[in-house]
Amino acid sequence: MSRDGGVIAQRLTAQLLAGAPAKDPLAVTRRLLAVQGQDPRGARLAIRARSKGLRAADVDRALSEERSLLITWLNRGTLHLIASEDYAWLHALTTPPLRMGNSRRLSQEGLSTRAIGRGLRVIEHALHQEGPLTRRELRERLDVAGVRTAGQALVHLLMRSTLEGLTVRGPMRGSEHAYALVRDWLGEQAEVDRDAALTELTRRYLQGHAPADERDLARWSGLSLGDVRAGLGAIAPELRERPDGLLEL
Template sequence: MAAVVRTRLSRSVMGRLRLAAQGLSGPGFGSVPAAVRGMTAMQAQDLQASLWAVGQRVRDSRVADVRAALDRGEVVRSWPMRGTLHLLAPEDLRWVLDITSGRLIKGLAGRHRELGISAADIDAATEAALLRVSGGSAASRAELFRAFEQSGQSTAGQRGIHLLGVLCQQGLLVQGPLAGNQQLVVAFDDWITTSRRLGRQEGIAEWLLRYLFSHGPATERDFAWWSGIPVTETRAALAAVREKLVELEFEGTSYWLSPQTAALLDGGVPGQRSVLALPAFDEYLLGYTDRSIALPAHHADKIVPGGNGVFKKTIVAGGEVIGTWSAAAKGRRGAVVPEPFDDVNGLRPAARKSFELQAAKYRRFLGLEDTGGA
């Protein structure tokens, strides 16, 4: 039976446990591939934000390190779940797609009918795409879309991106090396030479366990939303792996986490005075269906204005989101500006100093300047 912890908990403590699990407090991860593998999957719809998300979890890393990992195929970016791009370890992508792609593609059937995409159209796009990138070649999105057009497949009105998405979800294509701020498209089997194979039940159980180790404390519903796995299958997977987890009861709900993260409760959970400048769409906030532990409900609209799905950059202090931040355009030495929720008192002196160190860390990550601190 899994250990059940009934200790005095608060939202701050729960949030700081998540910071530790995600490598945002403590030593973090030792390399870019280790961070992505350890996080299981990281939201990467916004490429630039995802680079900083990795950078925050790898001590002394630079944007060039993350870009190099993408260029070498040590980290890959594709559409494995929720119809959005994520970073994954290359050996994990195929078995995750085996679990998720059928449901994802079925869920897009209505939109594909609107766009006039049939099975025959997908076959034609497949032939054109693989001909274009065969033999280790790579193509920009524009070049791939031209290949679609030449095969008789219109790319207008989002038709091109949907064709590309389906071919990636089917494990035929994957985004490969970077060309500036865009990724080139390559053949999956040329780019990813080592892939694990897991059965559906085994795969969901491993995925759930890794999610709870990297995101816990979290609930089964958090994972079901995050992964797109039905709750019934999530519960079956939890029954298979619960002996490897610790259960926390908080406000009448069961949360699950790794024994290593739970052990922090014995000596006091670190990070009470930590301040972080996290990117937009970071897993610390986006990785859960219920975000109220880190983000007070009355401030939610300040992070996702109007519920439009576009997440702002966040300032996190002691596990709680206390504001947003912005970075100035190029040419101004990467000025980083805090925008706290408390627009009367702003950040307290200690928090402001910590934020300045974070700003310096962000500038160093981008290579904008060599500054001490952080």
């Protein structure tokens, strides 16, 4: 087998696309750490491709009933499916770099800092009073309150609510995802040690994606090379560097 072929084979195994399949949606998500979740159908397919005997309903059950999985904006400002148990530290680590870009987009959509704050209060009040609501339902509440939702304003305001740690996408409502308050859906979140989170991210990424190098992790996570190198340094005794320079545990 060629060198490239060997790397691909190892990555397929690390990502559960070869070898023994996972038994449940949570096992897949724990291994991959974060699964692209822009389209819920794609996230379900990613789970099913790495498991045996699972159906879309099993993923929806994990989201809606077990609350073991959720979807939120994380790495690179993209929606990802993650294990709920990993939410606090992944959110704390990957979302700070996204806030400046989000503020710029909201401004472009005509929302001032004051309007953003008002919108977040409307979202929080509605979810607290009514429980999980879909994007359409939240748009209605915001429109009644006079908060701009036209164009891309709504999606960036909803993104802001997740970046602030206020909401996540929790249960499925038919084919739609409903937003829920973090404190109601997941409970109060513990304070996160950033160095510990960076160490965890690095180790978990390599468990699910190696062989890889620092640039792979930086591109995947959206973190700086400086942060990635710090994470790799923290787990240096666990690493093995291959002749081609790629790293694995």
